[in-house]
């Protein structure tokens with residue numbers, strides 16, 4: 376997940392042309408989950424990159440991710456879990472941003488030292504959750520920005536929200552933005568699997584199939600035990616059938632035949648696929664990095 380903060384070192388509204396940015400990305404897709412247009416179009420730098428949902432990612436990949444990002448010139452990186460009541464890394468964000476601003480001459484021109492920053496990232500990456508988590512951690516205050524399990528919850532740039540008292544810091548929540556063109560089908564599938572694109576636009580069955588493929592590719596076979604399978608399988612119909620039977624996600628159907636109507640019960644594949652995808656997003660199928 377990518378999170379971007381724009382800083383304007385004075386009281387008043389923060390605007391898109393301010394110079395400070397924090398990108399928010401999903402740690403499960405540290406490379407796919409970014410919108411290159413954020414960097415190119417806005418020409419914003421330096422920035423702080425927040426990789427969120429670290430509770431869902433395979434922690435052994437952390438050094439690898441950092442190395443890849445460093446090659447791209449990204450050095451200010453923070454890993455967060457915004458659902459945790461008190462996340463030590465979320466606590467580090469304000470001092471980190473402050474230090475970055477203080478040590479960069481061109482951002483220190485104005486006397487007023489309250490900071491206004493903008494959080495940007497692809498949909499459903501946890502931008503609102505980060506703001507709420509910062510408020511919880513720094514101010515012991517409740518939620519200020521709406522959070523939801525689907526992309527498109529934040530629909531407009533909201534009013535600035537205070538996230539720290541000393542230094543006085545405000546953040547602006549923004550709607551998630553995807554690039555107009557997704558570079559490959561593979562990247563698109565990763566984004567869909569992480570809930571960045573509305574499920575029905577891609578199709579739950581297609582996402583579930585890609586999920587099974589990814590779990591097998593990465594050797595994450597937790598689904599075998601969870602759904603009482605005999606062994607790993609690459610047959611999505613078979614896996615969904617087991618899930619449907621285990622969770623009693625079945626439906627009654629009526630068939631009209633030459634010898635009369637027959638009523639039977641069949642697995643509800645769509646409901647099973649929905650469950651399978653949700654289980655992955657909650658981390659119940661193991662910690663995974665897709666990139």
Ligand SMILES: Nc1nc2c(ncn2[C@@H]2O[C@H](COP(=O)(O)OP(=O)(O)OP(=O)(O)O)[C@@H](O)[C@H]2O)c(=O)[nH]1
Nearest residue numbers: 428456457499500501502503504523527528529551
């Ligand atoms: N596991 C986990 N889930 C998270 C984390 N942060 C956010 N979420 C969940 O991710 C979903 C999206 O969170 P939001 O904060 O609404 O994301 P957003 O980027 O503001 O979404 P849009 O407004 O749609 O762009 C919600 O279901 C959150 O509970 C995290 O660190 N770990």
